[in-house]
Amino acid sequence: MISTRSKTTRLTTNRSQDFTNTHNYSGGPGVLPESVLQKTQEAIRQAPGTDISLLGISHRSAWFRNVLDEAEANIRTLLNVPYTYHILFLQGGGTMQFSMVPMNMLKERTQCADYITTGYWSEKAVAEAEKEGAVNQAWNGCHEGFHRLPAPSELKLSNHAAYLHYVSNETVEGLQFPFLPGLPHVPRVCDMSSDFLSKPFDITNYSLVYAHAQKNLGPAGVTIAIVHEDVLRNAPDKLPSIMDYRLFAEHRSNFNTPPVFAIYTVNLVTRWLLDEIGGLVNMSLINSAKAAVVYASIDLSDGFYRGRASCDSRSQMNASFTLPNEKLTTAFLHHACMAGFVGLEGHRSVGGIRASLYNGLTLEAAEDLAEFMNWFRSEYGCYRHSEVRNG
Ligand SMILES: Cc1ncc(COP(=O)(O)O)c(C=O)c1O
Incomplete structure (x- = not known):
């Protein structure tokens, strides 16, 4: 010190x-770990095992398939994710998930979705969900200036909600949930953009978890979603392809051109978490x-x-x-x-x-x-x- x-x-x-x-x-x-930045720099000049820059490698190459597979395997190991969940590498940031979640899980349903509004980012999530279906705000801390999170007893949860959405860590206000909100039979969806892979959690408590990379896992450009297979089974038909989790699952995250550089760096961060941090x-x-x-x-x-x-x-x-x-x-x-x-x-x-x-x-x-x-x-x-x- x-x-x-x-x-x-x-x-x-x-x-x-x-x-x-x-x-x-x-x-x-x-900030990213120093050793990751070092390896990323080297790969921009020459990707390991190739003669070319990481920035010019085809997303259809066997080399990149291995990167995707390793990144997925490492996240599975870090979080102990069972094979009933798909691990998807998407684009569009946390913001696209604000729409993609209700398009896949709320659209064309008679039920409402419960949202816990705890700050700047959950307000944005609610606004997008309301475009796709009925939303019940199970709690809203706006009138108190978003200085605290609700106690479990303050949540007005719907017994038959399509899902409950919350933000585990409100990045702007600096609020982080100390407990798992929701009812056991209602699917939980969580925006973990600013605390994903910062600590262990039990994925089996969730139907869907998403996090963009640019806080704890890499550069901007890739968003990770861990999606239970039931979510895919129950999604409506005729979604725009880019908003349909099923297509990303079928194509193992190589549906359109994925952000190769960002995913490569995420993979290095997962290796760092496993090998250097333990x-x-x-x-x-x-x-x-x-x-x-x-x-x-x-x-x-x-x-x-x-x-x-x-x-x-x-x-x-x-x-x-x-x-x-x-x-x-x-x-x-x-x-x-x-x-x-x-x-x-x-x-x-x-x-x-x-x-x-x-x-x-x-x-x-x-x-x-x-x-x-x-x-x-x-x-x-x-x-x-x-x-x-x-x-
Ligand atoms: C918790 C949370 N969710 C969503 C977002 C929006 O993410 P993006 O800018 O990747 O769309 C942010 C942005 O910082 C965030 O902190």
Whole structure:
């Protein structure tokens, strides 16, 4: 851990020529492991076992078929996914899933779908689902400003819903579900875009899970969906091909041209999780340690930093917090940038600061940020939220 003294040195050194110590806390696309970046760079020049660049390899080649198969096998191993589930590599991001899920699971049904509205991204999911069928908002935290998640007893669930949709980790507000919501007989669908592969979970609790890659698993361009075979069996006819999970399952994710580069990188991240981290239990321990040091700096700041999320809803992936006023927020970001800490601006819809602590961010980077936060408070800590507003 870098001492406060050396951190101060970081602050006073001109780092513009030296990015080697830069820490990236971006909300997404997020930081990737150094060893993965290294291998990706090499493959862009020459893909292993070939004479050509990764960027020019045919998606119909045996080489790429092996990449797809290995990525699928690695995800199966990491999450212990049974063969009753298809693992699909799709495009269109999390946003396309907001439509693809209700098109496959709600359209032409007499039932409604239950949605739990907990923040910016679940609101977007609801808006798209309403275009395809009837939606019941089982809970909506909007009137409270999305500062917390519901307790299980607050959910107004429909007994015969086509499915229940929720977002396991609200990336903007920094809220992460500490429990499994829903009724045992209603299919669960979850947007895990910002916490997929950050910890173990039991896939058999779900009918469908989706996650875009650009937080924990790779670059933007590929979205992973794990879909139970019953979802495919019950999907309506005549969906647009690109929105039909069945076609991607039949073609083993090679229906139209898949994002070869992004899938290659995801495969490297799955290898890194298995071989270097040692699986998702270990990854989860590292992620918990990272979150603990950053939240400790908030909690021990005597009110200088204020967490957006209530303590029982806090995200291990995105620590969202505010400073007493805008001037201090600007000063914080300025000093952070000078010290080599980037990507800390809060989402444009909420402002403040957001430290994203995805899989690729090292424990050292989280400790360095915590130490920087403590240093900044020691310099500017005379201000409190209650004392100064927008001054
Ligand atoms: C939880 C969650 N869902 C969905 C999305 C939208 O994803 P995309 O930009 O890939 O469409 C995001 C974006 O950050 C997100 O964080």
